[in-house]
Amino acid sequence: MDVSNVLIFCLVSLINHANGYNYLDIVKVAVYEHNVTLPPFTVIPVTRDEAVRNMMENLKVIEYQAKKASDQMLKVFPVIERITIRGAKLLVLPEDGLYGYLFTRRTIYPYLEQIPDPKDPASTPCPTSRAGSEVQCFLSRLAMETAMFIVANMGDKQPCNKSIDTHCPLDGHYQYNTDVIYNPSGKLIAKYHKYNLFYEPAFDVPNEPEIVTFETPFGLFGVFTCFDILFHDPPIELIQNKGVRNIVFPTAWFDALPHLSAVGFHSAFAVKWEINLLAANIHHPKQNAQGSGIYSIDGFTAYTYDNKDQNGRLLVSSIPILKSKPKADNSQNRFLRVHDGLKTSNYQVSDSEFKAPVFHDIYDFVLVSGDYGKREICQKDLCCSIVYNRTENKNDLYAFGAFDGLHTYQGTYYLQVCTLLKCQNTNFKSCGVDTTYAATTFEYLKMTSTSNGYIYPEVMLSNNGMLELSNRWNFTKDGVLSVIENLENPLLSASLISRVYSKDKV
The missing domain is CATH 2.60.220 (Chondroitinase Ac; Chain A, domain 3)
Incomplete structure (x- = not known):
């Protein structure tokens, strides 16, 4: 081995252990906080063509940001520019990022698509648009063009039979707030129906909470949406019982200060569970909706919280690859409390x-x-x-x-x-x-x-x-x-x- 090769070998070894992580044990990911273009408010449903045009306004912005994320190069060592980590391998988009949140059950219907089961042959890539599946085909093609896993939020409609299904709505179909995940080949590999709705009259609650995971070359990921994070199912089931340590989290989070700001609580969730949490929020500061981040076991690797700028924000950062943990003993909370001699009974109230x-x-x-x-x-x-x-x-x-x-x-x-x-x-x-x-x-x-x-x-x-x-x-x-x-x-x-x-x- 000549001197130049020895030098490169030594530099790569140094890089491999920078920041406490092995170079081979990190992956580059992205979240996009999107300033959603809201369609005009109406009490009468628009046509499907109008709905598609409205969603395409947002999808074109998302397409630009996705290609920007996939093209970014991170220089691991500035002297040797060819030693780099290439563009992001996974992108998370926000909840309600295609059409906003001002809908009734009737007015959102033109924006919905029937999303197949990921195991169904219909979930294979569709590079050209199909009537009724325009959004799915767009996301499928975008995942292929950027060679990324893409996590997006959209509306799913599923037919049901009222004579067989006692939960079937009167209009004969379910409407779900849904996360979809496409792999770099453009295939739909997972979908999740939000279980804990937050004042969302346009959507139905699934009969049972869904525990959804998907595999990547850089670890097993779980998915849930926005208000879900405050409840036991599905988050605790995924993390504590399934051992998942990587979560994608589309959200439309409206700050509730002082304790429930987006960046504050979402980073707290990652630290408590020692996980990677990729949180993509919408960006509507006038409604106190802002704050996205790439959070990890020690806090954050990147985040944004700007209630003054009206523009969206793309975050790209490297995170450690975390392997799944074995099923935890959930017979009790894992932490033994340090009480520091606190008086839990006969506590005397002071004048102050x-x-x-x-x-x-x-x-x-x-x-x-x-x-x-x-x-x-x-x-x-x-x-x-x-x-x-x-x-x-x-x-x-x-x-x-x-x-x-x-x-x-x-x-x-x-x-x-x-x-x-x-x-x-x-x-x-x-x-x-x-x-x-x-x-x-x-x-x-x-x-x-x-x-x-x-x-x-x-x-x-x-x-x-x-x-x-x-x-x-x-x-x-x-x-x-x-x-x-x-x-x-x-x-x-x-x-x-x-x-x-x-x-x-x-």
Whole structure:
């Protein structure tokens, strides 16, 4: 081996171990946050031709972004330009990305297509358009042209017989909010019908939650949609019982601050489960719909959250290839709680405690003051504790709170939440009101919870009024959130959001 080859071999070896991953153990993926062109609102259904034209407006934009993602080259080492990771191998598009969300059952019907079972011969590639399958053929061709796996969201209609099927709707067919996955050969390899609908009168709920996976050369992937992420099925079944560690996630997520921003909760979900989560959102900032990301086991590899720019955003990044895990023991939550001596009974309320609403839930709060200290707060069976060190800003008021109860606004689900949040102003009555501005940085923070539910850790920062994520914090397997070095920007909130799925119907 001559000197030049030895040099190249050594450089490649260095590259292979950069960032802690082997070069052969990463794959490049993409998500596209799409500013959906909405069709004109109507109470009368349009024709199929009009519906196709409306969808093609969005598909042409998506086509451009897909080809851009597949053509991108990532220079692994700038001196040797030919050592690269080629374009993205998988692209995720958002929920409602073809037609928007302003529909009734009747008005969305022209936008639907009958999507075959992936095992059906009709799921083979259709490079030329077929009447009634224009969107499917477009996506099939796009997957072939870009040599990518493409995950898209569209409407599926399936006929049913009312005399045989007691669940069959009166109009004789089901309408489903559906994710479709095409492989680089243009074949439909999987489809998923959304189970947990969010005020979607245009669509039907499947009789049972579907557990859908698909194979790629870089791992097994699962799929679910938007509101699904807040519930047990199908997410927990896929991850905990099927061992899936890679999720594609089309969403049309409308922020519910302070705890349910798109980038905040979706990154928390990835960290909690130690998975890759590829989340593609729509981009409609006026409706608080923004925030997409490529999230992984340590937080994020790329994300976007921009409520000022009206343009869509393509994210392309490399993620570690994660192998599936064996089926987990789900007889109990996997984390043993670190209680730090919290008082779970006979808790005495102090004079500084108060109640305030957060997203329509009534929290118990205690004010946080001084450059350093410790606070504890309890509600019902939940007790929370923090230890902190910060650079206090007199214009910022922070409160530490606890909520243990059934959330019933815009969905019903049981929460146990420990949260440190910045109040909107210096009046304690503003604690829990939406805000994106803060000036106080935290140098150290440790938060614990007595919850026995499934805990999702969330840290949100403020950058001149823009929500921002950080990777400078840890979440350990005993359920403790900790900040061990200065956060990059002022803290908006740090939370342990626990879902107690078994109490959802209490």
